Amino acid sequence: MDTIQDQGRYGFQHLGVNPSGAMDIFSSRLANSLLGNDLLTPVIEMHFPAPEILFEQPAIICITGADLSPVINQKSIPINQPVLVNRNTLLKFERLRSGARCYLSILHGLKLEKWLDSYSTNLKAQAGGWQGRKLQKGDNLFFNNEFEFSSLIGNNDFISLKWSANGFDERPGNELRFIKGNEWDWLKDDSADLLCEKFLITKDSDRMAYRLNGKDLKAKKGQLISSAVTFGTMQLLPNGQMIILMADHQTTGGYPRIGHLISADLPILAQLVPGDKISFRPVDLGTAETEMIEQANYLQHLQTTCKFKIENLYANL
Amino acid sequence: MNEKQLHSLSPLGDSAILINFGNAIDETINKRVLALFELLKQSAIKGVRDIVPAYCSLVIHYDPLIKKVTNNITAFEFYSQQINHLLNSENQLTIKSSRSVKVPVCYSTKYALDITNIATERKIPVDEIIQLHCAGKYRVYMIGFLPGFAYMGEVDERIAMPRLSQPRLRIEAGSVGIADKQTGIYPVASPGGWQIIGKTPLSIFNKDAEDPIFFQPGDEVQFYSITEDEFENY
CATH class of the missing domain: 3.30.1360.40 (Gyrase A; domain 2)
Incomplete structure (x- = not known):
């Protein structure tokens, strides 16, 4: 499944319009940072098997997130590094090496229309992104800018530009940090202790939610009167299992919110796949915010630097 | 207070x-x-x-x-x-007066997938179910679940039906349902477990409209019955 996503649609959750947006907020912003794009520029989120994309015009692109072994005209291209691609070249993804989803960003972005202030695809509303749906075979997307790079690229299929960054952070042991939720106290004491054990990500996991399978967690109470939830909310189902709400989550829910993953760790989860195992560790709000600020500062600084590099590139054409 | x-x-x-x-x-x-x-x-x-x-x-x-x-x-x-x-700061929470909204519903069995079952189970004639549903004034307590799905309450005890034990894979946009003491309208086609008693010709969700969402939290809603003909020519 491949969709256009930005950093999410906000301001309409009171009307039941869920925010959507990129699953891995870090990698999607990284793709933009490395091109010096505005961090809110929409990107293409892709899953394996990923599409074949024919570039009819030259462009500078950047791929981040999962490593799907991208090739242009059969030759490997790097990820987490901008690449200048020539006209009439074919981008393919050969196999899934690591991660779950990758992001493709184009210098200056794609020609798209906003819906309710955002470019993100909302599949339930069939709105936003590209005609409100998944990308499909035969779609023609257009660049915001036309590029003229012939002096630079000559007859090459592509040229990798000279700067790069580290990709998303894989965490050994997949220990994810969370803030205790409003219904944390509903958990029985011995159940609270079980969160540091391993939970399996099941195959019923998608952009809406990750369903986990682990030891049964026991709650003192069951249903909650419906209340708002957020990306990363850990809900406890009546059967004792947990789900973690992801980018396409509903705006409200009626299951106890035992915790919320910290924003800085959501990208790690977004790059895990069914069969992977995770565990949880509670942290305080201060830690969560410090980590988030660090990530944001890093990406902002990178974006500024890369914008300058791109301007230099143009100056030397 | x-x-x-x-x-x-x-x-x-x-x-x-x-x-x-x-x-x-x-x-x-x-x-x-x-x-x-x-x-x-x-x-x-x-x-x-x-x-x-x-x-x-x-x-x-x-x-x-x-x-x-x-x-x-x-x-x-x-x-x-x-x-x-x-x-x-006691600029005080002022309670905004509700917006009144009237919603036409066709209760014909063509759309009201569960109304006959409800009639049998509750031993109430279908006409009376319609009457009871139309008699109430409902408050939009909140919007959630789907873009524009308004949770309205509360319906008369006699027609308060639990969710289906086996949710339907697809319920058409505009379908009016009951779940316990709540009533609501599916704004877009969706899987769902509410018991369906009719369908409105109104666009509860229209992505191209300036205000894509029909309801607002706090609305006061009343339903009125229309015929199949009126539904089709609405």
Whole structure:
């Protein structure tokens, strides 16, 4: 499944319009940072098997997130590094090496229309992104800018530009940090202790939610009167299992919110796949915010630097 | 009534604040929730991204990065202070008067997939089910689940039906359903477990409209019955 996503649609959750947006907020912003794009520029989120994309015009692109072994005209291209691609070249993804989803960003972005202030695809509303749906075979997307790079690229299929960054952070042991939720106290004491054990990500996991399978967690109470939830909310189902709400989550829910993953760790989860195992560790709000600020500062600084590099590139054409 | 005892603020993760007003489906509580919703909208606190009222709670989604890292306070504390200030400054939570909305519904069995079963199970003639559903004035307590799905209440005990044990894979947009004491309309086609008693010709969700969502939290809704002909020519 491949969709256009930005950093999410906000301001309409009171009307039941869920925010959507990129699953891995870090990698999607990284793709933009490395091109010096505005961090809110929409990107293409892709899953394996990923599409074949024919570039009819030259462009500078950047791929981040999962490593799907991208090739242009059969030759490997790097990820987490901008690449200048020539006209009439074919981008393919050969196999899934690591991660779950990758992001493709184009210098200056794609020609798209906003819906309710955002470019993100909302599949339930069939709105936003590209005609409100998944990308499909035969779609023609257009660049915001036309590029003229012939002096630079000559007859090459592509040229990798000279700067790069580290990709998303894989965490050994997949220990994810969370803030205790409003219904944390509903958990029985011995159940609270079980969160540091391993939970399996099941195959019923998608952009809406990750369903986990682990030891049964026991709650003192069951249903909650419906209340708002957020990306990363850990809900406890009546059967004792947990789900973690992801980018396409509903705006409200009626299951106890035992915790919320910290924003800085959501990208790690977004790059895990069914069969992977995770565990949880509670942290305080201060830690969560410090980590988030660090990530944001890093990406902002990178974006500024890369914008300058791109301007230099143009100056030397 | 002591305002200060009626709400509590707590973090909903690292980017949102939950304000609880109690734990009940109750019109008075919901009115307070929506009054705070209006007040927060008007005060347009910088960095607030979304304000989501529900039956008896309200969540404020904020951008934690707006706050400069000063004074050693967390973004949660930073926003909580402003919200508490609003709550305490007694420019008072004014209860906005409800908007009245009339909604046509065709209760023909062509659309009312479950109405015959309800009639059998509750031993009430279909006509009376329609009458009971149309007699009530319903409050939109909250919108959630799907874009524009309004949770309205409360329906007459006699027609308060539980959700289907086996949800349908597809319910058409416009279908009017009942789940316990709530009634609601599917704004888009969706899987769902509410018992379907009719269908409205109105667009409850229209992505191309200036206001894509038909309902607003706090609306007062009344249904009226239309024939199949009226439905088709609506």
